[in-house]
Amino acid sequence: MEHNVSLSSRDTLVGFHLPYLVQHAQPTDYNVALKNAAEGYERARQMAAFLFDIVDYESSIPQQFSPQEKKEKYTWDHSDDFPPHLSIIPSVDRVNPFRIFSPLRLVQTLRIISSLWNADNSKLAPGPEQNTMKKLTEWNQERHKEQGWVLKDMFNDPNIGLRNDWYTDAVFSQQFFTGTNPTTITLASDVWIKDFADEAISQGKHGVVTLLTSAPPRSFYVQDFSDLRAKMDTMPEDVLYSCSDGAWRYGCAAVALFYLPPTGKLHPLAIIIDYKGSMAASVTLFNKRVDPADNSVDQANDWPWRYAKTCVLSADWALHEMIIHLNNTHLVEEAVIVAMQRTIPASHIIFQLLEPHWVVTLSLNAMGRHVLVPEVIAPIAGFSASQILRLIRNSFTNFDWKALYVPNDLESRGFPLDQLNDEKFHNYAYARDIKDMWMTLRKFVSSVLGHKYADDEAVAADPHIQDWCDQMRSQSGAGMWKFPQSISTVDDLIDIVTMCIHIAAPQHTAVNYLQQYYQTFVPNKPSALFSPLPTSLSHLESYTESDLMAALPLKAKRQWLLMAQIPYLLSRQVQQDGNIVTYAAKASKNKDPIIAAAGKGLSADLKKLANVFLENSKRLDDQNTAYNVLAPEHLANAIVI
Template sequence: MVPITGSAQVDHTLYPDGQVEEGTYGGTQLALTEMFERIGRSYQSFFDVLAIEPTIPQAIPFHEKGNMYRFSNGDDGFPPHLDVIPKKEQVSQYTLFSALALVQTKLLVQKIIPSKSITGRFADDLKARAINAERDAIAGAPYRGNTIADIEKLNRSDRKTGTDVMRGLNIGDLPDWYSDARFAQQQFTGTNPTTITLASSDWLSKFKSAAEKQSKTDVLELLSSADPKSMYVQDCSYFRDAVKVGPTEILRSDGDEGDRFCCAAVSLFQLHEDGKFHPVAVVIDYKGSMDASVTIFNKRLIPSVPTDSEATDWAWRYAKTCAQVSDWIRHEVAIHLVHTHMIEEVVIVSTHRCIPETHPVFRLLSPHSLRTLSLNAGARETLVPAIIFDLIGIEGQQPFDFVQHAFKTFNFVGGYIPNDLSRRGFPLEELDTPKFKNYAYARNMAQMWLLLRTFVASMLALAYETDKQVAEDKPIEAWYKEIQTMGQIPTFPRIRTLDDLTDAVTMCIHIASPQHTAVNYLQNFYQAFVIAKPAALCSAPPTKLSVLEAFTEKDLVAALPINRPREWLLSAQVPWLLSYRVADENNLINYARSVWTLYKKKTGHEEQQVKAISNIFYNDLRNLIIKFNQHSRDMDEGTIPYTVMDPSSTAVSILI
């Protein structure tokens, strides 16, 4: 594996001089950081006042919680969430909230990140000041250059402080960051290792048809002879359906620094028996059919073909960039924002509304809701609409439609790790074979799920002896019905047995803790070097294969946010902010230790049982550290270590 150890020491094979320059984004970086900190503090303060997420625990009568925790009516375009605007008789609280958060943070966003929504002479002055201050503060502008080599060189010198699990390193530090091997490995251990799926017979037929049309006999031979269970896809073909446009409509948005474009890429990979994962083809922007789309096949159909030509195969590098753009929006908006933050918020609000604090399910879930509601409120008000939506290649109502599509198609029971991995073509019983050795996410998560479920089952067994007790538990019945109806997650299970309840609670903890950790805390490593995974294309995708095949480096540079300081700054800064390493007191293993500490001197029979269960849980998590390290070492030599799911790095809740 490559020598990125995650330690505090700078790796000298990556930085020969042993130095990583800190604070190179100067005043701009500090201003953005302060803005996000203020947003967080504002919402946390307000929620503290309302006792929604109180700093000091408060005993609130259960019958009052229905008024405190209410679902939104959907008029803001987001899925169901906590309605943070009090009723008419609570105008004073709304005024306080507005002063603390809404007005303050909106102005901060506009001043620090001026956009086309601000007009007039004052706006022009703000924009000029922001850009000039940035240029003065930066020791070399990391977005400037005429070639990819220019950007690579600046990436090595313009370095922010290392605050994440990878200690500030990013994929651009590696000389082969653009290679097939790096591109493929990100499907298994990158920011979005959750959507790679076994290719359907329909997709295989479509790729064969494209190969036949292009007279690619070698591709046809490969696709005809390969085991279908070795072929996988990253399928973003649904994008146009998700944003409610026609199959051939251009996906674009109007930006201050130029138009931005989205693409609905589909990538085909082959997983070899020795674990090598290799890209075979990319549909750069699927438009309803292969005939209407541009499909390009890799000249290197198997991993053993020499890599000498990879650096200058500009058409193929562009195609992989299209795939990365599609994965950026899918990961950031669907997998990260919706499938963790927003799904978990429905669970949290419903739990407060339906389950008393003395109930065993409330006690199990409560630690995993730490700071999530205020964090989500700030994200809905500022981070998502003002920044994330302002980086991608769709605009207007389309980003909200994309969010709603991700929410409505989320399958709660289908997301249980055993169900999810099996459905996507990764059988649990085969994960320890050489074929799957590089899919460390799956290997880790399968064991983490089993451990969490064992803990949850042991705790629930203290309260329930029979399935009948679960079926007759009125708070549980109200809970699952609330999530299904008011929370609009119809795939949440109808809970009739202890196993039903155990799985549902395990999934709630899984989303908040290991799943969010896996899709959040590697963002800086894979996205801070913006051209490796941009949020959008800066030029329209070609509509003919002949045009794509004639691409040069100049064409690839034109498609990247090079020489676009505002887009680059936001694209690099946001993942840095979201990747802050979890504080020790908020990691999963410390949670297990704290439960044991709380009960270690108590003498009651049930209390002693909780002490024993939490002790087993803690020791099991410690053993997972060893196992996960071994999974990382099992991966092919040269692969980036996968340490983000270490229980000492896994957050107990959605904290950022």
């Protein structure tokens, strides 16, 4: 039977003909196959139509608008549960999705979202026979060995599951220094240390008690997700869960305690699998291996501890995807763009410095709000859609600009700038790289603004800067009350402009482009747990391999595929014309001699940083995975994906 179907450009985005789907459908009943394929096709077609409606026009001709025209074109939308954002993207800013994403990866993703991928027989999801961790790891490794596939997919790139030691304490810990979210590990407070010590005493964990009371000061750090419930306006005792496609998913607010000795090898000591307001109301498990050199414990078969580590990484998935990545880069940068378009002329030096770092952000964010969050994040997270939106909005409103300036952030989290090159912190490559990149970008910004503004009085007298501050803080604008109330000194202006570039370039690069490696292998960092959490320590201590396997989405194939595919979609390698090196080269040719001179200086500094970052990576104890995500040639100049 032949079918001749004419596809529009929107249908082409879906990437396949309906008859092809029917032909390859698995149900034996042709009518059932036709119905299932038609429904899935229509859903995919509607999503593709939306993408083209929102980004179907590109203008290569720069347009100049009057201040009033810009205010009319760049209007705030406060009508939904997302943080304030651009209402309608002006045609001059719209970008075709094929320029943003790899067309093949986008088509593959739309097929999964629309349930048109036959998950039960796909090579991209494991089957019921992969019912042990060993089999699951081998399955992942076999997929990477296969050659001659017609189409590339997520297994063409490496992931952490190719390592036979991916589950160990060492690899688990290192992810918080050089993984997808290396931005939130922080020095343990005296309260946390006391609470863990009291719990260790209660459980008779004398080795932990001895270490907690005898180690040098500032030796203990935490990954603390205990406030997730509060940020979602949820009670401490409430169970975090969601359900769609018949798959029940559970979230958790885990807390992990780490020991960082002078040798710099981060080691996990204890985990609260789901903090419910107090240690007494929560389940806390201590590592049998108090000493990281202890080889008497079989890490591969310590299932209660492996489950606890999975809880931590699942909580980190939620924090990373919804706050660190989506909110703290994408949505925050959009607020900067809209506020600046409404208040600062295109001829203004601040506008000229920041505009090259915007590129496709507005179109990308619109797709995030209409497709990524409702069609991807919500169906795989362990929280309800309303909880997710409250979490995002709370984080946006309370985004603390000055506190998150890189020097302030590192110091406040217990990583002193003047000690980052010490042996104790040699494994924290992100901290060393991001500190140097911040200083380099700040030098570039300073070399421009220091010439444009003669003194602090000149900054204070610039009405556009105050208008920008007001727009960022106002409830009728972005509503970000922790944005500076005023910017009245040259140094303050340099810092905030550096921060805007930092968010769009190095910070987004650091938390986006490693997702493929760490998250495509779902067991390493699942988006949720697919069985209820244990409610007592004795229950957790009785866990076996089957309990951990039940917590993975082995029976929820669509969720598995979404967890694995989205990191692949978002980790497309930065093209040369979009990296920070090319940006510096273009700046060096700017018609403004001040910007040109600063651009030349930035180019020279980036060359030096490339070597510094390479040496930082070489110092890592774990040489199985180099940390080069912030290397200048890999560093995106903007939020381009």
